[in-house]
Amino acid sequence: MSPAERYPVVPAPRFDVPAAQAVARAEAFADVMALRRTVRDFAARPVPADVLEHAVRAAATAPSGANLQPWRFVVLTDPERKRRLRAAAEAAEREFYAHRASAEWLDALAPLGTDASKPFLEDAPAVIVVFEVHRGPSTPRPYYVKESVGIAVGLLLAALHQAGLATLTHTPSPMRFLNEVCERPREERAYVVIPVGYPAEGATVPDITRKPHDDVIVRL
Ligand SMILES: Cc1cc2nc3c(=O)[nH]c(=O)nc-3n(C[C@H](O)[C@H](O)[C@H](O)COP(=O)(O)O)c2cc1C
Numbered sequence: 001m002s003p004a005e006r007y008p009v010v011p012a013p014r015f016d017v018p019a020a021q022a023v024a025r026a027e028a029f030a031d032v033m034a035l036r037r038t039v040r041d042f043a044a045r046p047v048p049a050d051v052l053e054h055a056v057r058a059a060a061t062a063p064s065g066a067n068l069q070p071w072r073f074v075v076l077t078d079p080e081r082k083r084r085l086r087a088a089a090e091a092a093e094r095e096f097y098a099h100r101a102s103a104e105w106l107d108a109l110a111p112l113g114t115d116a117s118k119p120f121l122e123d124a125p126a127v128i129v130v131f132e133v134h135r136g137p138s139t140p141r142p143y144y145v146k147e148s149v150g151i152a153v154g155l156l157l158a159a160l161h162q163a164g165l166a167t168l169t170h171t172p173s174p175m176r177f178l179n180e181v182c183e184r185p186r187e188e189r190a191y192v193v194i195p196v197g198y199p200a201e202g203a204t205v206p207d208i209t210r211k212p213h214d215d216v217i218v219r220l
Pocket of ligand 1: 036040208
């Protein structure tokens with residue numbers, strides 16, 4: 001489409017919720033989301049493949065800068081591929097913890113008990129690696145990539161959670177090794193790694209709290 005050309009228009013989709021139901025729905029959604037926790041121990045129980053497909057479909061509805069949709073979702077379920085992912089990730093993480101992380105960063109991570117060992121990359125029945133898509137031979141220069149991909153990942157986490165699946169938002173550093181494991185070209189840059197599955201029997205999570213509602217909202 002040339003710069004001067006505009007998209008044709010269609011009527012805005014209607015998704016009407018009667019006012020009487022709106023508050024209850026908003027409250028119910030917030031209550032469901034309050035049950036989401038980052039899980040680091042996964043059961044072997046497989047996840048229904050179609051749930052992953054629909055969750056990615058939901059993620060890909062996200063708004064994006066200039067509608068360029070600068071994301072790719074690589075869904076790994078093959079055990080051998082996950083094994084390779086884990087081996088490469090642990091090598092990168094060992095380097096991070098030993099040499100690259102600042103003392104301040106290590107201090108922030110200490111209460112969460114995270115270290116270079118990443119069994120969840122193999123134990124989780126599925127791992128979704130999300131990539132930013134930058135300018136390349138067949139892709140345009142995107143705008144607001146981090147914001148766009150961040151919103152898409154938020155939708156992905158919400159979609160998986162409301163289908164009863166647990167997730168871990170994992171950000172290995174650096175992430176370049178993911179291009180090779182996921183067979184993605186240079187112009188794609190890994191954004192986050194999301195193991196998906198069901199919590200292992202007896203899985204625990206840190207006993208953390210959220211900020212009080214009135215600390216995060218400003219009403220003017
Ligand atoms: C951008 C981002 C990166 C994260 N990276 C990691 C990670 O590499 N490893 C990990 O165990 N948790 C990671 N987390 C999970 C956070 O520690 C977790 O979301 C936070 O402690 C709140 O806990 P909750 O998700 O259970 O509510 C990450 C979360 C976000 C949003």
